Amino acid sequence: MDSIIVRGGRELSGTIRIAGAKNAALALMPATLLSDEPLTLTNAPRLSDIKTMATLLQSLGAEVTSMQSGKVLGLSSHAVTSTHADYEIVRKMRASNLVLGPLLARHGQAEVSLPGGCAIGARPMDIHITALEAMGASIELRDGYLHATTKGGLRGAVVPLRFASVGATENILMAASLARGTTVIENAAREPEIVDLARCLRAMGAQIEGEGTSRIEIQGVDRLGGATHQVVTDRIELGTYMLAPVIAGGSVECIGGRLELVSAFAEKLDAAGVSVEQTANGLRVARKNGRPHAVDVVTEPFPGFPTDLQAQMMAMLCTAEGTSVLEERIFENRFMHAPELVRMGAHIEVQGGHATVHGVDRLRGAPVMATDLRASVSLILAGLAAEGETVVNRVYHLDRGYEHVEEKLGQVGADIERITAP
Numbered sequence: 001m002d003s004i005i006v007r008g009g010r011e012l013s014g015t016i017r018i019a020g021a022k023n024a025a026l027a028l029m030p031a032t033l034l035s036d037e038p039l040t041l042t043n044a045p046r047l048s049d050i051k052t053m054a055t056l057l058q059s060l061g062a063e064v065t066s067m068q069s070g071k072v073l074g075l076s077s078h079a080v081t082s083t084h085a086d087y088e089i090v091r092k093m094r095a096s097n098l099v100l101g102p103l104l105a106r107h108g109q110a111e112v113s114l115p116g117g118c119a120i121g122a123r124p125m126d127i128h129i130t131a132l133e134a135m136g137a138s139i140e141l142r143d144g145y146l147h148a149t150t151k152g153g154l155r156g157a158v159v160p161l162r163f164a165s166v167g168a169t170e171n172i173l174m175a176a177s178l179a180r181g182t183t184v185i186e187n188a189a190r191e192p193e194i195v196d197l198a199r200c201l202r203a204m205g206a207q208i209e210g211e212g213t214s215r216i217e218i219q220g221v222d223r224l225g226g227a228t229h230q231v232v233t234d235r236i237e238l239g240t241y242m243l244a245p246v247i248a249g250g251s252v253e254c255i256g257g258r259l260e261l262v263s264a265f266a267e268k269l270d271a272a273g274v275s276v277e278q279t280a281n282g283l284r285v286a287r288k289n290g291r292p293h294a295v296d297v298v299t300e301p302f303p304g305f306p307t308d309l310q311a312q313m314m315a316m317l318c319t320a321e322g323t324s325v326l327e328e329r330i331f332e333n334r335f336m337h338a339p340e341l342v343r344m345g346a347h348i349e350v351q352g353g354h355a356t357v358h359g360v361d362r363l364r365g366a367p368v369m370a371t372d373l374r375a376s377v378s379l380i381l382a383g384l385a386a387e388g389e390t391v392v393n394r395v396y397h398l399d400r401g402y403e404h405v406e407e408k409l410g411q412v413g414a415d416i417e418r419i420t421a422p
């Protein structure tokens with residue numbers, strides 16, 4: 001398995017181009033199942049999770065063509081031959097559950113394995129199931145699979161979500177687009193990736209209002225057509241690279257970055273004494289004077305501080321001045337990077353959903369292990385500030401969500417290389 005070696009202590013300077021959002025693309029790709037006309041996605045990120053979704057869609061009979069080295073995806077589902085999302089694919093990635101809504105809406109049935117994905121908590125599917133049942137689906141759990149059917153198709157309903165789940169909002173949005181009548185999602189997730197999906201569905205002919213707010217109204221239509229859609233910028237990749245110069249020192253401009261995608265995160269950087277400036281092409285981040293200051297962070301659904309930036313923020317706070325408290329409210333088991341950061345000399349105490357980080361002057365390089373996608377990149381970030389060599393092992397998690405991380409950080413001056421396993 002590949003590993004990444006980082007030798008810390010270099011200041012960073014230059015530009016990094018931010019890719020299209022993994023989490024948006026993973027919801028946009030299954031939208032192909034709703035139509036027999038082609039869907040083209042531009043600005044797609046080149047990641048193993050995208051390949052996993054392509055494999056899943058192909059196993060259902062969809063055609064997926066990768067163009068321009070993967071930056072453009074052509075999807076077509078004129079002949080869906082299967083409604084069975086197999087465990088062997090689904091276990092690799094939780095977002096595979098996003099085929100459930102579209103399959104059910106267009107084909108009246110779906111068998112979807114319960115998902116796996118990052119080991120960051122139980123991550124059940126009850127919110128998806130309750131909503132689809134309210135829309136007329138019958139769903140049973142048998143042999144590790146959700147068996148979903150509808151008699152006479154899905155119908156619109158008012159579906160209040162007990163929690164603003166991103167995946168459930170996306171599944172319902174897709175299902176409701178082809179349901180009979182009006183669906184209202186109450187307490188809907190408001191993430192930019194939801195807005196992106198709604199825009200794409202609208203381009204395909206769906207009637208949706210209110211995306212980006214907690215009440216989305218969808219008027220079902222008989223059929224959806226084709227569309228070409230540009231995937232929104234990846235706000236998590238953006239936030240990750242914004243932290244690189246804060247940790248290593250220097251200044252980096254993240255091309256494609258927009259403040260409204262990361263406002264809660266940028267506010268915390270500001271409070272930590274970091275300069276964040278919107279430029280014509282993106283966001284420029286620079287460490288002002290010496291070490292950043294400690295700040296407290298609570299993860300929340302958008303527009304709050306994203307859980308997917310919590311590990312990276314913790315890596316930064318390890319060398320900030322003072323004591324910070326991070327509270328994780330989205331996932332119950334998402335501090336697995338903390339013991340690895342401690343191996344690099346960080347001073348962190350974890351108690352339940354809280355982590356207290358006492359800033360230290362300097363981290364020291366060490367062999368560390370990546371336990372999930374965002375944890376793995378947090379260790380690379382920490383390595384940028386560490387004395388000596390940090391070897392991040394098991395980086396397959398990283399490749400799920402970050403394209404060419406060693407090239408992107410290398411081009412702004414980091415000393416980083418990938419050791420490819422024989």
Ligand code: UD1
Nearest residue numbers: 023026095122123124125126127128165166167308330331
């Ligand atoms: C999406 C993102 C993921 C991000 C997460 C929270 C994608 C592909 N992934 O994941 O990177 O970390 O949003 O911002 O977009 N829950 C339930 N029952 C359900 C569904 C969810 O209890 O039916 C719980 C989960 O266990 C978790 C929380 O709700 O604790 C958030 O989950 P959700 O918003 O659904 O996240 P995902 O869509 O899986």
